[in-house]
Every structure is written in C-alpha cells, then in structure tokens.
Amino acid sequence: MMSGSGGKIHAGRSRLRPFYLCTFQPTLCRGSCATGLYNAHYLARRFGGHLKVLLLENISGAAASQFEDAGFEVQSLKGALDERELIEKIPGTAILGVRSKTHITASVLDAAPGLVSVGAFCIGVDKIDRTACSERGIAVFNDPHSNSRSVAELAMGEIILLMRRTFEASTQLHAGVWNKSAAGSHEVRGLTLGIVGYGKIGSQVSDLAEALGMRVIFSDVSHVLARGNARPVSFRELLETADVITLHVDGKTQNQDLFGEEEFRAMKPGACLINLSRGFVVDHEALAGHLKSGRLAGAAVDVFPREPESGANFVSPLRGLANVILTPHIGGSTEEAQQNIGQFVSSRMIEYYKTGSSLLSVNLPQCHLEYEPGTHRLLHIHHNVPGILRAINDILADRGINIDRQVLDTRGPIGYAIYDINRDCDDELLAKLRSVPQTIRVRVPEQSRR
Ligand SMILES: NC(=O)c1ccc[n+]([C@@H]2O[C@H](COP(=O)([O-])OP(=O)(O)OC[C@H]3O[C@@H](n4cnc5c(N)ncnc54)[C@H](O)[C@@H]3O)[C@@H](O)[C@H]2O)c1
Numbered sequence: 001m002m003s004g005s006g007g008k009i010h011a012g013r014s015r016l017r018p019f020y021l022c023t024f025q026p027t028l029c030r031g032s033c034a035t036g037l038y039n040a041h042y043l044a045r046r047f048g049g050h051l052k053v054l055l056l057e058n059i060s061g062a063a064a065s066q067f068e069d070a071g072f073e074v075q076s077l078k079g080a081l082d083e084r085e086l087i088e089k090i091p092g093t094a095i096l097g098v099r100s101k102t103h104i105t106a107s108v109l110d111a112a113p114g115l116v117s118v119g120a121f122c123i124g125v126d127k128i129d130r131t132a133c134s135e136r137g138i139a140v141f142n143d144p145h146s147n148s149r150s151v152a153e154l155a156m157g158e159i160i161l162l163m164r165r166t167f168e169a170s171t172q173l174h175a176g177v178w179n180k181s182a183a184g185s186h187e188v189r190g191l192t193l194g195i196v197g198y199g200k201i202g203s204q205v206s207d208l209a210e211a212l213g214m215r216v217i218f219s220d221v222s223h224v225l226a227r228g229n230a231r232p233v234s235f236r237e238l239l240e241t242a243d244v245i246t247l248h249v250d251g252k253t254q255n256q257d258l259f260g261e262e263e264f265r266a267m268k269p270g271a272c273l274i275n276l277s278r279g280f281v282v283d284h285e286a287l288a289g290h291l292k293s294g295r296l297a298g299a300a301v302d303v304f305p306r307e308p309e310s311g312a313n314f315v316s317p318l319r320g321l322a323n324v325i326l327t328p329h330i331g332g333s334t335e336e337a338q339q340n341i342g343q344f345v346s347s348r349m350i351e352y353y354k355t356g357s358s359l360l361s362v363n364l365p366q367c368h369l370e371y372e373p374g375t376h377r378l379l380h381i382h383h384n385v386p387g388i389l390r391a392i393n394d395i396l397a398d399r400g401i402n403i404d405r406q407v408l409d410t411r412g413p414i415g416y417a418i419y420d421i422n423r424d425c426d427d428e429l430l431a432k433l434r435s436v437p438q439t440i441r442v443r444v445p446e447q448s449r450r
Helices: 040-046 061-069 083-089 106-110 130-135 148-163 166-174 200-211 235-241 261-266 284-292 335-355 388-398 427-434
Strands: 008-010 021-024 052-055 073-076 093-098 117-120 139-141 192-196 215-219 244-247 272-275 298-301 324-326 376-383 403-411 414-421 439-444
Touching: 052 061, 061 073, 061 335, 083 106, 093 335, 106 130, 117 335, 130 139, 139 335, 148 166, 148 200, 148 244, 148 272, 148 298, 148 324, 148 335, 192 200, 192 235, 200 215, 215 235, 235 261, 261 284, 284 298, 376 388, 388 403, 388 414, 388 427, 427 439
Parallel strands: 052 073, 052 093, 093 117, 117 139, 192 215, 192 244, 244 272, 272 298, 298 324
Antiparallel strands: 008 073, 021 439, 376 414, 376 439, 403 414
C-alpha cells in the first residue's frame, strides 16, 4: 500500500502482543506527556493497530523485511524529512530509522512519546540529538562496520588504477586525446604497499593486496596482529619505503594533518597516496603541491576536510590535477553495504525492543541479560544517582516479588537496569516503579510476554 507521501507501508506478519507498556517521568516529557504514563498498545491502537516503524532516506529493504518478520508495520519513505514534516509524521512510531540527512531534534522526539529507539542506518550519528534521546530513554543504534569490505575493495581498485595511470588516460580519451604509452605505468605485483591504520578496513586491504602479490607493511598506534606476510614497521620506515600508502586511521582529533609537508617530503619519490579514512587527516594544500611538483605520482581521495551537500559546488586544491582520483565519500557506499547495514541495525533495534539488550547502542549504557523463557522482564532507565536500585528493590520486595536476575550499567548521567522477576508486571507495579525519583523510563519488553 502506498502512503500519502510516496512511501510504502507494509503490515507486519504477526501482530505484536498487547501488553507493552512504557512509562516516562513527567518532568522529562515536555508538552505532550501530561500524565507521564504511555501505554504503547494504547498508542498503537490510536494510530492504527500495529506497532510502527518509520524508515526514511531509502533505507535498504532488508531492514523493512526484518521488521515485518518481527511483527511491525513498516512505512518506508525515499527521502529525508525536515523537522516540521517529521513532527507531523512521527506520532505513533515505536522505531525510527534514518540515514545521514535527517535531523532528529528534541522537538521531534517529543512528538513521539512511544518512540523506543532511533537507528542511524549509516556510521555517523551527528544529526541525532543523542543527549535528548538519552534524557527520554530512547536508544540510538548505528553500524560502524558493515561497509568495511566496500572501502577495502575501492582502495584496491584505486591502487591498480593509480599505478597504471588509468584514470588520467581515460580522462584524456574522453577529451578526444589518444595517448598510448607505457611510461609511468606499473604492475602492482612486487610493489610495497604501506597501510597506515591496520583496523577493520586496513587489515582487509592487507589480505587483498597480498593476494595480488604486493609486499605489505603497516603502521598502527595499537598492537595489532599482522595478517599473512604483512610486516609491522615504524611510521617513518613506512613513509620512506612504500610505493603506495593507503590511510585507514580512525577519526580521533590527534590524526588531524597526520599527513602534511613533512610526511610528503619523507615519502618515496614517485609514490602514490590514497585516503579513504577522514578528510582532516591530510593537508590537501600540501598534497596538491607535491602532486604538481611531480614528487608524488598520484593520489586517490574520497574524504575531504569540508564536504558539501549533495549537488553543491565542490572546492578543493586537488581538482583538475593529473592522475588524481576524486570521489565524493563513496568508499562505503555499495548496495551490499547498505543491505548489511540494514540487517545489522534493524536486528539490534528489534533485539532492544524485544529483550531490552542495549549492546552497541551509542548512547545508553551497555546492558544485556540472556533471556530465559518463563521469566518476566522489566527495564528501568534512570538518572545515574545513588539509591535508585535500592528503591526499585524495596518496591519489589514489599510485594513479595523475587528478583531472579538483574544487571545494571551506567554511562555518564544515565543508568540502565534489566530485571528478571518471578511474576508478571501489572499496572500497579509499573506505576510504583515510575514513581521512583529520577526514573526516565520503565518498559516491559515484548519478548517477556511470549
Ligand atoms: N570513505 C568511506 O566511505 C568510509 C567508510 C567507512 C569507514 N571510513 C573510515 O575509515 C577509517 C578506518 O575505519 P575502520 O573501520 O578500519 O576503523 P578501525 O577503528 O577498525 O581501525 C582504525 C585503526 O587505525 C589505528 N590508528 C589510529 N590512529 C593511527 C595513527 N595515527 N597511526 C597509525 N594507526 C592509527 C587504530 O589503532 C586502528 O587500529 C575510519 O576513519 C572510518 O571513519 C570511511
């Protein structure tokens, strides 16, 4: 069925069961949360009978399928929504999925009192107000890993294209210039590849490069295990001996201008540089200078200090230089990566929804308690202040309720506890738990009612 705004609505294959309850501390729910108590089943009935997932920005169908299989009703929209549009669209939503364009503000969150989690189906979570999410007990998930193979493959392709000066030859031919020459064109077999940052991506590049007969050396600030015949070397040795250097460091601020004048001067004459990590890691003015002088033979750059919005003008000192491949931050952008991200983020969100496991959430404390059939589970998100557990335990003990298992973790100002207790959680008990000072949210996950 098509929605009014051009998206698709898919009904879940099985309805979620009707006792899901979530409570909010009234002081934290501005505007729409007057009573401080929201029953998501009530919300589901009011907004159409199913618990709803809203997916924006053309998120992979793999995510929608997983949510449907879990019993949700999914609405997928192709584009992003601005704040006003999202505030209109979001009421009744239990799970919201976005990519990198949609801003999730406190006002958006306040329009969706039943929202349980927000998924960034990408790496960056900069456009999500994570503090506002935490203050409302909303878990935020992302996926920093599933596109690593895509980046590694692009790096490999670029190594070959740079060493064969393929991009330059292609550009000339597009301009009508036939220039058949072997000068400056090399096989990669036998060349030395220097990998700076030997993490998830760097180590995959290492495997692929060795399969092509390259000698691999690497430098990493952490102690990491060498793969195959790759050899750890000092940063200096890597600069001086590599024929191609590829950067796969993380985005910590110390990596600002990791490659500047001094590093380029230390590189082997005729070497190439590839950067698919972060734009600020390389001084682009210095790189352009060394490419123009011919000291460096080529470069492939996917990430930039300032990246414009899609369609806007791109400004860089690297534009127009020979044997320089420029790509608009697409290292991780493949359909396979999107599908993997869709599956990964949706599975984390479903798990959180059903069992309360917040593992890999970017804002909530990391809490996980293996679910055992027959137990009754309670989730309690609160401000990280002394006395909360005692208050909860007293409430349970006063009612003769036994705690079978419990786990607590804190993250900055937020605390999160999962309880498995020996009886069902009724409205009276929930209201009592909600009244514990500094409570943000109390939830009975769907799984514990099966
Ligand atoms: N171009 C794209 O589309 C794209 C897609 C995905 C990831 N990335 C970027 O690629 C980079 C690598 O991603 P990853 O998943 O492999 O990260 P990772 O955290 O698994 O690995 C990074 C490695 O770099 C090392 N490191 C950090 N600073 C270093 C330094 N100064 N010298 C040597 N080693 C250093 C770390 O110890 C770590 O082993 C990240 O910056 C990420 O944001 C880009």
